[in-house]
Amino acid sequence: MKIREIVKLLDARVLCGEELLDGEVNSACGCDMMSDVLAFVKEQAVLITGLCNPQVVRTAEMMDMRCIVFVRGKVPPKDVVALAEDSGIVILASDERMYVACGKLYANGLSGGSVVSD
């Protein structure tokens, strides 16, 4: 799925990375606990979260994710957006709740992806 399609499906605003919207993503993870993202996600391209601090961007960067979707109408502070911009990560903001956002993406073919094995 192209990131552009996520924007459409979630009626999201693009906060940074406009030029990267044609990037392909293969899987997604909806989570507010960053250590769980670091534990269970591999090659996940999209992080869907309601958490709005710099650690969200660093976590996404550690896992080589391409896009972060902030749900429930949350808008991250400017320093968080700037951090993502530096790292080449697209930031989207949607008014959807986490459950609905995940459901819409899943129903349109974006899977949960693989799990890191021990």
Next chain:
Amino acid sequence: MIDNDKVNFHFDIDGDNFTTAGEASVKIKKALRQMGFSADTIRRVSVAMYEGEINMVIHADGGEADVNVYPNKIEIILADKGPGIPDIEKAMQAGYSTAPDDIRSLGFGAGMGLPNMKKYTDSIDIQTEVGVGTTVTMVVNV
């Protein structure tokens, strides 16, 4: 700094600032990328170090991080003068956490820090003494 065939990176981890926690790991990730390591190796090193860095900020008021890059392995040494770990066995269990609630609202404290550090590295050694501090040494083979 080059010493024989080892390249050392040293960082002071600021314990007062959760916002900057993880900056050292991001720098290491970028440095390893420039040095040409594989994406998988880079991810393992940077995730393990990131979890350790967060741990030092949450529990130990910061500390020092050293990353030694050898031709065949990458060694991460995290040393703090924090409270020490009273029960390492418990601390290594997934889901066990002593982090305060305000840390959970920041997205950490799920009890996955040490388990993740173990999972992503080839070896982990923890030297700890209550009231004195903790030194964690992790190795990722290249």
